[in-house]
Amino acid sequence: MKNILIIGAGRSASACINYCLKNAKERGWFVTVADADPKQAEKRINNHPNGRSAWLDVTKKNDRKDLISRHDIVVSLLPAHLHLLVAKDCIQFQKHLVTASYVSKEMYRLGDEARDASLIFMGEMGLDPGIDHMSAMRLLNQIRDKGGNIKAFRSYAGGLIAPESDDNPWHYKFTWNPRNVVLAGQGTAQYMEEGKYKYTPYSRLFKEHHTIDVPEMGKYEAYANRDSLLYREIYGVEGIPNILRATLRAPGFCDAWNALVQIGLTDGSYPIHDADKITYHEWMNAYLPEGNGSVKERMANFLGEDVDSEVMQKLEWLGLFKKVKINLAQATPALILEHLLLQKWTLKPEDKDMIIMQHEIEYELKGKNYNVVSSMVMKGNGEEDTAMARLVGLPMGIFVKLIIDGKITTTGVNIPVMKEVYDPVLDELEKYGVIFKEQEVEV
Amino acid sequence: MKNILIIGAGRSASACINYCLKNAKERGWFVTVADADPKQAEKRINNHPNGRSAWLDVTKKNDRKDLISRHDIVVSLLPAHLHLLVAKDCIQFQKHLVTASYVSKEMYRLGDEARDASLIFMGEMGLDPGIDHMSAMRLLNQIRDKGGNIKAFRSYAGGLIAPESDDNPWHYKFTWNPRNVVLAGQGTAQYMEEGKYKYTPYSRLFKEHHTIDVPEMGKYEAYANRDSLLYREIYGVEGIPNILRATLRAPGFCDAWNALVQIGLTDGSYPIHDADKITYHEWMNAYLPEGNGSVKERMANFLGEDVDSEVMQKLEWLGLFKKVKINLAQATPALILEHLLLQKWTLKPEDKDMIIMQHEIEYELKGKNYNVVSSMVMKGNGEEDTAMARLVGLPMGIFVKLIIDGKITTTGVNIPVMKEVYDPVLDELEKYGVIFKEQEVEV
DSSP states (O other), X not given: OOEEXXXXXXGGGHHHHHHHHHHHHHHTOEEEEEESSHHHHHHHHTTOTTEEEEEOOTTOHHHHHHHHHTOSEEEEOSOGGGHXXXXXXXXXXXXXXXXXXXXXXXXXXXXXXXXXXXXXXXXXXXXXXXXXXXXXXXXXXXXXXXXXXXXXXXXXXXEEEOGGGOOSTTOOOOSSOHHHHHHTTOSEEEEEETTEEEEEEHHHHTTTOEEEEETTTEEEEEEEOSBTTHHHHHTTOTTOSEEEEEEEEOTTHHHHHHHHHHHTTTOOSSOOTTTTTOBHHHHHHTTSOSOSSOHHXXXXXXXXXXXXXXXXXXXXXXXXXSOOBOOOTTOOHHHHHHXXXXXXXXXXXXXXXXXXXXXXXXXXXXXXXXXXXXXXXXXXXXXXXXXXXXXXXXHHHHHHHHHHTTOOOOOEEEOSOSHHHHHHHHHHHHHTTOOOEEEEEEO | OOXXXXXXXXXXXHHHHHHHHHHXXXXXXXXXXXXXXXXXXXXXXXXXXXXXXXXXXXXXXXXXXXXXHTOSEEEEOSOGXXXXXXXXXXXXXXXXXXXXXXXXXXXXXXXXXXXHTTOEEEOSOBBTTXXXXXXXXXXXXXXXXXXXXXXXXXXXXXXXXXXXXXXXXXXXXXXXXXXXXXXXXXXXXXXXXXXXXXXXXXXXXXXXXXXXXXXXXXXXEEEEOSBTTHHHHHTTXXXXXXXXXXXXXXXXXXXXXXXXXXXXXXXXXXXXXXXXTOXXXXXXXXXXXXXXXXXXXXXXXXXXXXXXXXXXHHHHHHTTTSOOBOOOTTOOHHHHHHHHHHHHSOOOTTOOEEEEEEEEEEEEETTEEEEEEEEEXXXXXXXXXXXXXXXXXXXXXXXXXXXXXXXXXXXXXXXSOSHHHHHHHHHHHHHTTOOOEEEEEEO
């Protein structure tokens, strides 16, 4: 068993492909990289003797089945909704499957079939979801193993820009799917505090951010990330009185993003009239009643901000008050915002992105209360070798090696919360600089 | 042609049924009232010699087709999504159809078939939509006919409680589908002001209300009603620089409803955990971070209100801070709110509801500018004979008579914007007290 098929050769695939190719040489594996763009796949292989590229339109059933049938392990880096196509072929041809995406209900339904065929289907094997699960489970299990009673679990993660590459007033650049950044948080966040359920609707999610200290890095803002309550069962902490998963941003980001939400700019549900003809300035005016004063002044007034406040400076820097044409026919507010941000928040070739992940756990042991803070910071190295791509791709590559080496006994559809997975993956990730530093204090 | 089938015998059907029965006696019509609840249909017929009741589950194809095939005109008072079933049968059996609901895209697609068979399919023939279209078109056409150039059209309507029956701090009771009241305004309102498109997202819709004067009634609050821009084409005022449709509420309502929106209580998209076990007091606490002070104090603080402000008094009157169990398993916030409001905003047997409709038009004629205000106020007479039921039902009844009398030449799928419809319907409505009073001033 040594034939690996990696489907998807986009930017986020590079670290996973490189890891597999490096091991391929030492261990005699063969790695096929398939993509709808064969040039992109070729570029990733870069003439490696153990690699080859393939041209694959994944919706073409016969091509897909043919390719999958000729490999032993499939790594799918496709958009999440396409994994299921691949998964069903993996059942048919009895192949293992690894993805970095959230496991859908439909995917979980393949669990029995996968288990019956002794197949390993591992999802959520990237950064977030992925490293967050593994590092949290290691920490939680260590505390439980010594008899600790866990009172609070709070987990924070953010894909950010390193301070040395931070050159804009938002202190943010895109290192991941821009569309997901624009739409982040829509719905109602749910978490638990002092044994009580808490709900935060989107309209006040960014306003109600709080601040955390990241050792050696300083202060970051955090806003609640979707439904934290789901993780009570996944992490085996059903009765825990405090649980929160949150997203990190640089100080000042959340208030300014809240302004975009309040104006209505993150709404993807209806098109703006004449968006191919009007300017950003006219677009902003469309959210304000007609009246005296400039659009910027009326906007500041509506937002309850001084006209030169930090929030208003961020909006101005985006160009929202410029008399420049939008030039996007039939676009929704969210799409216009995404296009504008793409011009403003793009990584430069030499920019370093930065991932921060931090778990904060409170537990009681033999009548004493402890706080543990476990944090990991990783910086990228330019727009190609981002920390984001590394931390999404390396866990999948390492897990492929564990499968080939016969180290994984858990079959069926799973996420990486079991010791036989998280221990070796986290141990090897340390060699790549993924190091969680722990600080524990008695309180 | 004298056999009328009225499908639906709920409260909103009574005025339409009574109108048809009264005319049936004089004109030798026969009226069948069909409902899933045969007792309800019987009650509406009340032993009238020209009426009979029928028991109909409208989803039972054969029963439905059988009943429709034996009548000449069908009035559908079903929930909006069920009209299409009836409409297709009306095509098959060549029957006319009248409804008070918004005409869906699917319904409009039946237009050619209906026209080819010389059938009259009239939708939006109630109050709003219905009387609003007819009274607006009459007024707009009168101004156009004398050469006026229309500069602004603003139309307001509200289903309210008459001042003499107003005995709660919200100055509101349910006279219409409570679920629609709770969910009203979700999405983004669109209108036009001084030639410019305006967008108001739900999160600030109720905050950004304005106040209008209703002659003889005083001040009412108005919030923008969905997409006003759609009505430019319908009313033939494509180039108009100002157009707005808005919903009326009593003074003080909008700020308090905005508080419910901001807390998150109108969200119907997710269930509240343990909603069968917790109290309203605990539910409110779930929207606030834990902290010092009572739930009411923290809520006031979050909303930026004094703890005894009018908004807070309205929330308190609803019982949102009471330690009373909600007792609704798996309920969404919107559903819990609806159930609570149903206990608080119910019409008493002797309560009078009140409909207000007001159009405000600005136009230019021979170099002079004019403002017209056309307003209609109607009060109901107890919980059965509501102004709402009358104004929804009478236009349909009158229109049925016009069809039978051969007065309608427009076939196909339509809404009542043509003179041959609005003139006779509005004229007859005047006999029932539906009187628009006009005030015109030169400005």
